[in-house]
Amino acid sequence: MSEMSMETVYTALAEGIDRHGPEKSDMFLAKVCLLLAEELGNAERSLELIEAAQMNMKEMRQPAG
Amino acid sequence: MKPAGKSRWESLYFTYPKFSAPNRAGLAKSSSVTIVGAGPIGMIAALTLARYGIACTLIDAKDSFNDGSRAICVARSSFNAFQMLDRVEPFLAKSLPYLSGRTFFRGQQILEFFMPDSAEERYRPMYNIEQQYIEQYLYDGIAETDLIDMRWQTECIHVSQNADGVTLTLRDPNGDYQIHSDWLLAADGARSAIRGMMGLRLQGQNFEGRYVIADIQMHNPVKVERFALFDPDQRPGSTVLVHQQPDNIWRIDYQISDDMDETEAMDEANIRQAVSQVLAECGYDAPWELEWWSTYSANTLLLERYRHGRVFFIGDSAHIVPIFGVRGLNNGILDGINIGWKLAYVIKGWARDALLDSYDHERRQATLDVFDKSEKSTQFMTPRTRGYSIMRDAALSLALDHEFASAFANPRNMTPYEYTDSPLTGADTTSWDDATTATPGAAAPNAIKGSGFLLDECGMHFTLLAFGSVNGLEDISTDLVKIIHLPVNGAAEACHAAEIYDAKDGAAYLLRPDQFIASRWQDAHGSTIMADINRILSGGVTPGEPHV
Ligand SMILES: Cc1cc2nc3c(=O)[nH]c(=O)nc-3n(C[C@H](O)[C@H](O)[C@H](O)COP(=O)(O)OP(=O)(O)OC[C@H]3O[C@@H](n4cnc5c(N)ncnc54)[C@H](O)[C@@H]3O)c2cc1C
Numbered sequence: 001m002s003e004m005s006m007e008t009v010y011t012a013l014a015e016g017i018d019r020h021g022p023e024k025s026d027m028f029l030a031k032v033c034l035l036l037a038e039e040l041g042n043a044e045r046s047l048e049l050i051e052a053a054q055m056n057m058k059e060m061r062q063p064a065g
Numbered sequence: 066m067k068p069a070g071k072s073r074w075e076s077l078y079f080t081y082p083k084f085s086a087p088n089r090a091g092l093a094k095s096s097s098v099t100i101v102g103a104g105p106i107g108m109i110a111a112l113t114l115a116r117y118g119i120a121c122t123l124i125d126a127k128d129s130f131n132d133g134s135r136a137i138c139v140a141r142s143s144f145n146a147f148q149m150l151d152r153v154e155p156f157l158a159k160s161l162p163y164l165s166g167r168t169f170f171r172g173q174q175i176l177e178f179f180m181p182d183s184a185e186e187r188y189r190p191m192y193n194i195e196q197q198y199i200e201q202y203l204y205d206g207i208a209e210t211d212l213i214d215m216r217w218q219t220e221c222i223h224v225s226q227n228a229d230g231v232t233l234t235l236r237d238p239n240g241d242y243q244i245h246s247d248w249l250l251a252a253d254g255a256r257s258a259i260r261g262m263m264g265l266r267l268q269g270q271n272f273e274g275r276y277v278i279a280d281i282q283m284h285n286p287v288k289v290e291r292f293a294l295f296d297p298d299q300r301p302g303s304t305v306l307v308h309q310q311p312d313n314i315w316r317i318d319y320q321i322s323d324d325m326d327e328t329e330a331m332d333e334a335n336i337r338q339a340v341s342q343v344l345a346e347c348g349y350d351a352p353w354e355l356e357w358w359s360t361y362s363a364n365t366l367l368l369e370r371y372r373h374g375r376v377f378f379i380g381d382s383a384h385i386v387p388i389f390g391v392r393g394l395n396n397g398i399l400d401g402i403n404i405g406w407k408l409a410y411v412i413k414g415w416a417r418d419a420l421l422d423s424y425d426h427e428r429r430q431a432t433l434d435v436f437d438k439s440e441k442s443t444q445f446m447t448p449r450t451r452g453y454s455i456m457r458d459a460a461l462s463l464a465l466d467h468e469f470a471s472a473f474a475n476p477r478n479m480t481p482y483e484y485t486d487s488p489l490t491g492a493d494t495t496s497w498d499d500a501t502t503a504t505p506g507a508a509a510p511n512a513i514k515g516s517g518f519l520l521d522e523c524g525m526h527f528t529l530l531a532f533g534s535v536n537g538l539e540d541i542s543t544d545l546v547k548i549i550h551l552p553v554n555g556a557a558e559a560c561h562a563a564e565i566y567d568a569k570d571g572a573a574y575l576l577r578p579d580q581f582i583a584s585r586w587q588d589a590h591g592s593t594i595m596a597d598i599n600r601i602l603s604g605g606v607t608p609g610e611p612h613v
Contacts, residue, residue, distance in 0.1 A: 030459035038469050 084217035106380025107252030113405025136394035166291035257382035363387035419604025488605025491584025533570030537591030
């Protein structure tokens with residue numbers, strides 16, 4: 001996948017999250033994950049990626065003051 | 066509970082018998098086996114012992130059967146058990162077999178599932194029948210035999226045991242008395258008094274999720290299926306199950322919302338309203354009458370040990386399993402069959418005491434497997450955490466237009482646990498086709514044979530399925546095994562057992578008395594088979610070796 005098309009996916013996810021708001025964005029992301037996992041057709045690899053996603057759960061801190 | 070003005074024993078379709086207390090004169094004060102609790106599991110155990118000629122005393126505090134339809138989904142494994150006990154005919158005549166089910170999300174069908182079935186099986190995967198009939202038909206068998214000393218209106222109020230036996234204090238309307246017994250089977254249900262008397266506690270999880278089960282009578286001739294409704298328009302946010310039973314009885318099963326307390330949910334007016342909503346959702350407009358309702362929770366609880374010396378816990382006294390996946394009764398029936406043959410074998414002197422330890426091992430593992438499987442169903446039907454709830458919603462909404470996602474809503478009903486890691490199960494010594502379900506520890510698959518089925522020919526002891534010509538069969542020097550000779554060129558003989566069992570000429574399968582597969586050999590020899598039977602009769606340890 002080119003950098004360009006990965007960016008398009010990134011944008012689509014960001015816009016999806018915004019569109020469904022805090023109430024439904026989790027469900028939206030869960031659906032995306034299930035669809036991608038189904039497409040991947042490899043449970044073992046899916047589990048590795050789920051594991052990978054749980055590393056370094058660090059976000060940007062709020063700027064102080 | 067019953068509608069206002071109706072007593073516990075008034076029913077739209079079932080006449081509860083009334084049993085009197087035993088006559089004191091001539092009551093035996095000792096027995097080889099005492100079974101406390103004549104629910105379905107106690108009765109199954111008593112009938113299994115009777116099959117081997119073992120007498121028992123069976124007591125129950127009540128003067129009739131359990132009230133209400135309770136467990137209604139009876140699996141093939143239970144029908145096989147009824148057949149072994151020579152009780153299957155009335156069940157077949159009354160039950161409604163069903164093979165399929167449909168699941169809806171917000172009124173739209175997202176799944177139609179078919180339970181795996183085959184013409185090679187004598188029984189269908191699932192039948193619906195009310196528990197009173199189950200108890201009635203088992204009891205009819207008990208009434209027919211002199212081997213079971215049935216005492217109604219008799220409560221066990223005290224129990225103690227030493228190395229030689231068990232002493233019970235029984236109370237009936239004529240007062241208290243003691244009996245001595247070599248063995249005790251505690252089949253006294255979810256609130257087991259014996260558990261309490263022995264200072265034992267169930268361990269595991271109690272869950273908040275509460276469900277109402279309500280039975281109505283309604284004449285509505287549609288195909289027998291199971292319906293699951295997620296978030297129906299008439300009852301937004303709830304999960305509902307609909308089952309059809311004999312006598313035009315319908316079971317409606319729904320979750321109580323978090324903000325409703327149990328007393329409120331159990332109020333008759335609320336039950337009627339919920340039922341009407343569900344029927345409207347299904348498009349049923351026939352008149353109906355309310356029969357009975359109750360609550361149920363999805364607990365996963367079990368005893369740490371099912372065997373305590375001479376006392377064995379069977380059925381709900383040993384384990385409480387969630388309603389989803391219909392394993393409560395079906396799993397308990399396999400407890401009763403399992404302890405029944407093993408205890409008979411030990412009492413008859415055919416097997417060592419260690420065989421009884423395998424009851425504990427096999428049936429505890431089976432319960433843990435039920436927990437594991439029903440946990441998945443429960444978390445889908447009524448998710449307990451935010452994570453499970455989000456994933457459930459994601460799957461349901463995907464299922465509206467992606468078939469793969471509807472698989473999450475498949476109830477994966479009861480199939481018997483495989484005793485793969487039981488001490489009684491023999492390890493394969495050669496490699497077999499992975500495709501066969503006939504693996505050591507599994508329930509023996511059936512096959513059409515002549516005008517009947519293979520398993521019809523099993524006796525009450527071990528069965529050897531000998532394919533083609535098996536060597537050294539003359540070395541099998543015991544009456545405890547029946548040999549069934551099977552052809553290897555099935556097509557010619559119209560018996561596909563060899564294909565189902567992946568068996569070539571000279572192969573053999575050893576089935577236990579409960580028709581689970583103990584061991585199998587591709588190049589079998591009578592002497593190996595005989596050694597294996599002796600290994601099993603010693604509880605899974607090679608004779609001569611100290612057992613732990
Ligand atoms: C209201 C209700 C609804 C249910 N619904 C479902 C369902 O929808 N699906 C499902 O799969 N399962 C259901 N179950 C569970 C199912 O009924 C049980 O799994 C099944 O009955 C277990 O059988 P059992 O023989 O182990 O125990 P029980 O049927 O409970 O029998 C125990 C017997 O022991 C007797 N007893 C108790 N203490 C003593 C004593 N001290 N002395 C003498 N006798 C005693 C009792 O009178 C009773 O007859 C339900 C249970 C209840 C209570």
